[in-house]
Amino acid sequence: MHVHRQDDTAAVDARTVATLGTFDGVHLGHQEVLGRTVEEARKRGIAAAVVTFVEHPAQVLRSESAPPLLTGLEERLELIGNCGVDHVFLVEFDEAESRRTALEFTDEVLLGWAGAEALVVGYDLHFGHRREGNLAFLQEVGRERGVEVMSVDALKEMPLTSEPISSTAIRRALLGGDVAHAARMLGRPFVVSGEVVRGDQRGRQIGFPTANIPLSPESAIPADGVYAGWLERPDGSRHPCAINIGRRPTFYLHAEQSLLEAHLLDFDGDLYGEVCRVSFVEFLRGERRFDGVESLVAQLKDDVIGARSILGC
Numbered sequence: 239m240h241v242h243r244q245d246d247t248a249a250v251d252a253r254t255v256a257t258l259g260t261f262d263g264v265h266l267g268h269q270e271v272l273g274r275t276v277e278e279a280r281k282r283g284i285a286a287a288v289v290t291f292v293e294h295p296a297q298v299l300r301s302e303s304a305p306p307l308l309t310g311l312e313e314r315l316e317l318i319g320n321c322g323v324d325h326v327f328l329v330e331f332d333e334a335e336s337r338r339t340a341l342e343f344t345d346e347v348l349l350g351w352a353g354a355e356a357l358v359v360g361y362d363l364h365f366g367h368r369r370e371g372n373l374a375f376l377q378e379v380g381r382e383r384g385v386e387v388m389s390v391d392a393l394k395e396m397p398l399t400s401e402p403i404s405s406t407a408i409r410r411a412l413l414g415g416d417v418a419h420a421a422r423m424l425g426r427p428f429v430v431s432g433e434v435v436r437g438d439q440r441g442r443q444i445g446f447p448t449a450n451i452p453l454s455p456e457s458a459i460p461a462d463g464v465y466a467g468w469l470e471r472p473d474g475s476r477h478p479c480a481i482n483i484g485r486r487p488t489f490y491l492h493a494e495q496s497l498l499e500a501h502l503l504d505f506d507g508d509l510y511g512e513v514c515r516v517s518f519v520e521f522l523r524g525e526r527r528f529d530g531v532e533s534l535v536a537q538l539k540d541d542v543i544g545a546r547s548i549l550g551c
Contacts, residue, residue, distance in 0.1 A: 239315075239318070239319040239323055239324060239325065239326060240324065240325050240326070241315060241325075241326045241328060242325060242326065242327045242328065242351075243328050243330075244328070244329060244330055244351075250325070250327075250351065250352075250353065251353075252284075252285045252287070252324075252325060252352075252353045253284045253285065253353050253355055254279065254284055254285045254286065254287035254324075254325060254352055254353050254354050254355070255275055255278045255279040255282060255284060255285075255286055255287070255354065255355070255356045255357070255358060256275070256286075256287040256288070256289055256327075256348055256352045256353075256354035256356075256357055256358075257271055257272065257275040257287070257288055257289070257357065257358045257359055257360075258288075258289045258290070258348060258357070258359060258363065258365060259271065259288075259290060259359075259360060259363065260290060260291055260294055260295065260405075261288070261290055261314060261318060262294060262305075262307055262308050262309060262314070262405045263308035263309055263405045263408055263424060264309065264314060264317035264318060264321075264424075265308075265403055265404070265405065265408060265423050265424045265425065266393055266403050266423060266424065266425045267360070267392065267393040267402065267403040267404065268360075269321060269425060270390055270393050271358060271359070271360050271390045272288065272318065272321040272322075272323060273321060273322075274358045274388065274390050275287075275288070275323070275358040276321060276322040276323060278356060278358055278388065279324070282355075282356070284355070285324040285325055286322065286323050286324050286325070287323065287324065287325040287326070287327060287352050287353075287354065288318055288323050288325070288326045288327070289326075289327045289329065289347060289348060289351075289352050290314075290318075290326060290327070290328065290329070291328070291329050291330075291331040292311060292328050292329065292330050292331065293330070293331045293332075294307060294331075295331050295336070297331075297456075298331050298332060298333065298335075298336060299336060305405070305406070305409060305458075306409065306455075306456060306457055306458035306459070307456055307457050307458060308405055308408060308409065308424075308428075308457075308458050310431075310457070313429070313431065325352070327347070327351055327352045329347060336367065337367050338366065338367060339366050339367050339370065340365055340366025340367065340370045340371025340375055341366070341371075341379065342366075343365060343366050343371065344366075344371065344376065344379055349383060349385065354385065355385060355386075356385060356386040356387075356388070357376060357380065357385060357386070357387045357388065358388045358389075358390065359373060359376060359387065359388075359389055359390070360389070360390050361373060361389055361390065361391050361392055362392070363376075373387070373389050395422060395423065403423045404423075407423060408420045408423050408424060408428075408458075409458050411423070412428065412458055412459065412460045412461065413461055414461060415460055415461035415463050415465075415521045415524070416521065417460050417465060417467075417518035417519065417520065417521060418519070418520050418521070420460075420518075421518075421519075426517075427467070427468075427517035427518055427519055428460065428517065428518050429515050429516065429517045429518075430451065430453070430457070430459060430498060430515075430516045430518075431451075431513065431514070431515045431516070432451035432452060432453070432454075432498070432513065432514070433451070433452075433511065433512070433513050433514075434449045434450060434451060434509040434510055434511065434512050434513075434514055435450050435451070435452060435510070436450070436510060437450040437497075437499070446501050446535070446538050447501065448482070448499035448500055448501045449469060449479075449499070449500045449501075449502065449509045449514065450497060450498070450499050451497075451498040451499075451500070451514065451516065452497065452498075453483075453495065453496055453497065453498055455495070459483060459496065459498075460483055460518055460521075461483070461524075462483050462484035462485065462496055462524070462525040463482075463483060463484065463521060463522070463523060463524045463525050464480060464481065464482050464521075464522040464523050464524075464525065464541050465480075465481045465482075465483070465518045465519070465520065465521055465522055466478075466479075466480060466481070466518075466519045466520045466522055466544065466545035466548040466549055467479055467481050467500075467516060467517050467518045467519045467520075467545075467549075468516070468517045468519070468549070469500050469502055469514050469515070469516050469517075470514060470515040470516075470517070471509070471512055471514055472512055472513060472514070477502045477503070477505050478502070478503045478504075478545065478546070478549045478551045479500040479501055479502045479503060479516070479545065480500075480501045480503070480522070480538075480541045480542050480544075480545040481498065481499070481500045481501075481516060481518065482498075482499045482500075482501075482525070483496050483497070483498050483499075483525075484496055484497070484525035485497070485525070498516060500514075500516055501538075501542070503542060503545065503546065503551060504551075519548060519549065520548050522541055522544045522545065522548075523541070523544075
């Protein structure tokens with residue numbers, strides 16, 4: 239997949255079927271749009287393209303209330319590429335971009351830079367200054383420009399529910415600790431990636447060493463609690479684990495932010511400095527304060543038993 243940025247000097251010479259969106263999470267609804275885009279491009283014998291934004295527009299327009307991100311840019315691009323897309327056109331979203339009209343964006347970016355001769359878009363698309371661009375707008379412009387515009391309806395879980403699959407619904411599931419529901423909407427387990435750092439060694443002292451991964455305040459994370467899941471190392475090896483997200487109230491009264499601690503089952507090694515991927519399979523219990531180390535250790539043993547049962551190891 240070729241990734242094009244606005245500051246690239248090389249000209250892009252491609253006729254495409256293109257789609258537009260933020261695609262945070264690249265969930266099953268997004269995958270439906272991307273799949274239709276690729277399918278239509280293959281029928282026409284031309285390239286499939288995605289136009290997306292480096293930043294989530296809400297981070298610029300309303301930073302104080304912007305939603306936490308389900309995927310960083312690199313993971314988002316990887317997931318888009320896995321759908322068979324040939325080109326991604328990355329737009330820097332800033333104050334100037336927020337003032338570009340939907341018509342200017344259509345002519346300059348979608349039809350100009352991305353070379354779209356057809357467009358596939360989601361039913362709820364909005365873009366351009368004051369979100370004036372939508373499906374009806376594109377269909378009207380498409381008729382004038384000779385560009386076919388195809389829409390993809392909302393995708394719901396099976397059996398059908400009243401709410402479409404969306405990034406907002408996934409964030410809500412994570413906020414409630416329902417990582418299994420989030421995974422069904424994503425089409426894969428929810429993942430947190432980061433570098434393993436040194437902690438205070440308390441886990442090692444009580445017989446439950448953990449891989450500690452700091453959490454970004456801009457990223458979505460599951461609710462504080464204990465989960466069964468997997469840790470993937472840079473070499474591709476996967477290890478079952480019991481994962482704690484929280485502020486460790488047994489040891490700290492007022493921790494400033496939550497920390498991810500993954501206790502790898504049947505593992506003895508050094509992970510410091512490795513960038514690992516932690517995937518969440520199922521919620522085990524909420525975080526709580528214990529009266530002392532003995533009661534904490536007893537619960538951790540139960541957590542490991544629960545994780546083994548869920549993960550089949």
